[in-house]
Amino acid sequence: MTIEVDYRFPGGVDAERQAKIIAVGQTAGTWSDRFARRESALRSHLAEVTNIRTESSGESVATVCFPEINVENDIPSLLTMIFGKYSMAGTAKVMAVRLPASYGMRSRLGIAGIRDRLGVFDRPLVMAIFKPALGLTASDHAEILAEVAIAGLDIIKDDEILGDLASAPTLERLRACREVIARVKQETGRTVLYAVNVTGNATKIVERARMLVKEGANALLLNVLAYGFSVLEAIASDPEINVPIFAHPALAGALCISPDCGLAYSVVLGTLMAHAGADAVLYPAHYGNLPFDAAEEGKIRDILRDRGVFPVPSAGIHPGIIPKVLTDYGQDVILNAGTGIMDHPDGPGSGVKAFFEALHRVEKGESFSLENIPDCPLRRAIEKWGI
Numbered sequence: 001m002t003i004e005v006d007y008r009f010p011g012g013v014d015a016e017r018q019a020k021i022i023a024v025g026q027t028a029g030t031w032s033d034r035f036a037r038r039e040s041a042l043r044s045h046l047a048e049v050t051n052i053r054t055e056s057s058g059e060s061v062a063t064v065c066f067p068e069i070n071v072e073n074d075i076p077s078l079l080t081m082i083f084g085k086y087s088m089a090g091t092a093k094v095m096a097v098r099l100p101a102s103y104g105m106r107s108r109l110g111i112a113g114i115r116d117r118l119g120v121f122d123r124p125l126v127m128a129i130f131k132p133a134l135g136l137t138a139s140d141h142a143e144i145l146a147e148v149a150i151a152g153l154d155i156i157k158d159d160e161i162l163g164d165l166a167s168a169p170t171l172e173r174l175r176a177c178r179e180v181i182a183r184v185k186q187e188t189g190r191t192v193l194y195a196v197n198v199t200g201n202a203t204k205i206v207e208r209a210r211m212l213v214k215e216g217a218n219a220l221l222l223n224v225l226a227y228g229f230s231v232l233e234a235i236a237s238d239p240e241i242n243v244p245i246f247a248h249p250a251l252a253g254a255l256c257i258s259p260d261c262g263l264a265y266s267v268v269l270g271t272l273m274a275h276a277g278a279d280a281v282l283y284p285a286h287y288g289n290l291p292f293d294a295a296e297e298g299k300i301r302d303i304l305r306d307r308g309v310f311p312v313p314s315a316g317i318h319p320g321i322i323p324k325v326l327t328d329y330g331q332d333v334i335l336n337a338g339t340g341i342m343d344h345p346d347g348p349g350s351g352v353k354a355f356f357e358a359l360h361r362v363e364k365g366e367s368f369s370l371e372n373i374p375d376c377p378l379r380r381a382i383e384k385w386g387i
Contacts, residue, residue: 002065004050004098005082010091010260011058016049019062022086023047027070045070061095073103075229075276083263091260097271104275105237109244110308111332114279117218117244118154118191124331125154126355127312128348129338133159138168142176144348148341149184149192151352155334157195157221160248164199170208171215178216195219195246198235205231210240219244225251225268229276236277244279246312252283265296270303280310280334287324288316301329312336319351319378320387322358323368345384350377 007022009015024030028045035042044067051063064082071077083094107113115121128148130141145156164170177194184192196217198209205227209220224232224247235241249269256265269283283300284292292315301311311333313325318340325335335355344351357378361368368387373379 001068001100001102003068003071003078003082003100003103004063004065004096005094006096007062007064008093008095008260009060009062011060013060013091015052015054015060015062018090018092019049019052019064021089022062022092023049023064026081026084026086027066068100068103074233075104075272078103079229079272087261093259093261094263094267096264097267099271099275105233105277106307107245107274107277107279107309108236108242109279111305111310112308114193114244114310118193120154122331123359124326124329125310125334126152126352126359127155127157127334127336128153128341128352129157129159129336130162131159131338131342133161134165134167136168138172138176141168141173142180144342145177145180145192145194146183147347147349148352149180149190150188151349152190152356153192153341153352155193155195155219157219157246157336158197159338160197160221160223160250162197170196170199170212174212174215174217181218191218193219193244195221195244197221197223199223199227202228202231206234206238209235210238213241213243217243219246221246221248223248223250224273224276224278225249225255229272232273232276232278236279245277247273247278247281249281249283264299265292266299266303270300274304274307274309278309280312282312282314282336284315285313285317285325287321288314290315298328305332310334316340318385319354319358319381320368320385322355323362323387326359326362340381340385343384344377345380346377351381353377354381 027047028042031042047064047066050065054060071081174196181192196212198220200208222232222245236245252268255262255268269281273281281304284290286292286294286297304311314336317335317337341351342348354377357376
């Protein structure tokens with residue numbers, strides 16, 4: 001089996017020469033007559049340049065095929081092979097990585113498992129983010145959760161910035177919110193997932209994830225790029241951690257935003273996350289408040305779904321854009337909103353209700369023009385954020 005990687009080079013760069021440098025330099029390298037007797041074994045580790053094409057923009061894309069025997073079936077060794085040292089050599093961007101289906105690991109739960117845990121199978125899921133991100137106490141979190149949960153929310157997560165801080169220690173937040181989740185379950189029969197942000201250094205983070213699950217955490221949030229893909233793989237493969245893992249994209253811009261260097265967003269937030277065990281992956285939506293390319297967003301969505309991973313378009317999602325989201329995503333999507341729920345004029349509970357009213361109007365084929373919407377949470381959301 002081989003691993004195919006597409007590298008894009010700016011106009012004026014000798015793409016064929018650079019691709020050959022990658023094929024040799026990122027694999028076995030060169031050798032002298034001293035190792036002539038090992039020629040066959042050495043050649044089995046070399047990569048091969050299989051295609052070079054020139055785009056209308058003048059850029060070139062080269063495809064290099066690497067032997068799978070060069071890596072350890074994980075993401076860190078893969079990244080080291082395909083781009084490690086060469087990433088410092090000049091202008092080149094990894095645009096696509098095509099891995100064997102068996103490479104890495106699949107999510108333990110993914111779309112089907114998350115839906116099963118929530119008991120929701122026929123609509124998009126609605127997710128909120130605790131806001132403000134910092135400065136709230138554990139009891140503040142519980143109070144907010146109670147308001148949005150009773151309004152019908154499916155999932156809530158910590159803000160990625162919120163770690164195990166003295167103002168609201170992770171375990172205290174979990175214990176306070178766990179009581180709300182249990183009460184909602186008892187009163188309504190509904191399950192609400194709370195993705196707790198798992199943090200800590202490399203010697204403690206997996207054990208901390210185990211501890212949180214033992215304390216009742218029913219989902220986890222991980223800043224994968226800050227802590228490393230190996231941490232995601234370790235948590236996702238641990239038999240004691242049987243809850244969905246929500247992968248946050250924090251730091252992705254540092255790796256992906258340059259047009260001529262780094263890796264494409266669809267590689268980092270799509271391919272790598274999907275082969276490292278994430279159950280759901282957050283990333284910017286092109287109609288949100290971060291600059292993001294619609295085509296790249298679509299690639300992420302399709303790569304994740306092909307591996308059964310939930311796509312979670314984020315950053316600026318509000319009720320008024322739900323028709324656009326459902327046109328692009330259909331039913332298998334998690335609608336993730338921070339201010340789009342928490343800053344609703346009538347409070348977070350009304351923010352949740354506005355999302356469900358939006359879903360209902362889309363289902364019925366009804367207009368989102370203000371003159372057609374009665375006085376309700378959705379109307380006030382559209383008055384504030386538009387469509």
